[in-house]
């Protein structure tokens with residue numbers, strides 16, 4: 271049974287057909303999924319979905335795009351939401367220097383504040399890093415971001431970065447782009463990262479894997495990424511499902 275460690279079921283592309291999305295996930299062998307927030311409303315929605323549907327767990331946090339909305343009141347509400355037992359992580363948090371929707375200094379500051387929030391709650395973190403590898407690693411090192419573990423979501427770096435993250439107590443999660451023909455860098459990393467540190471995700475509704483590219487992504491499609499990982503590792507889909515499932519249970523302390 272697979273676990274989609276990162277999806278956005280609260281997104282308007284998935285939410286109207288949530289029952290269908292969950293049914294198709296189950297039919298595809300997806301046992302559990304982590305619904306990830308990116309601002310306050312989406313974090314609240316993730317917790318609501320987790321409360322309502324057994325296979326759904328929640329991560330809550332403010333994405334770097336929305337760093338400018340972070341405030342003591344927002345942090346207070348995140349803290350209240352985190353009291354729900356189905357909230358398994360703080361995220362997605364991090365840095366995005368590709369779109370730069372919030373000033374970089376503010377992104378860094380809010381990333382650090384949320385690392386501290388996660389530490390005070392003894393929860394792992396889910397990291398978004400786009401075109402900000404160096405600063406992300408620097409902050410994680412300086413703030414001991416891996417104290418309670420974490421996940422580098424939709425990993426887009428190269429193998430040495432992955433190995434450094436593993437040393438800092440992080441898991442490396444691969445999404446649909448792993449299946450893209452031209453993604454040699456990602457495939458090389460996925461083939462060589464210690465197996466006990468690998469996770470799979472969809473980041474749905476975005477980033478559909480081959481052969482669903484161009485369609486709305488959903489948790490059921492995580493099997494294509496898992497199959498690609500299996501091919502790269504010389505393993506069967508069942509073996510990869512078993513191992514990544516175990517890893518997801520460990521990092522998110524799932525029951």
Ligand code: NI
Pocket residue numbers: 276278306362473
């Ligand atoms: Ni995401």
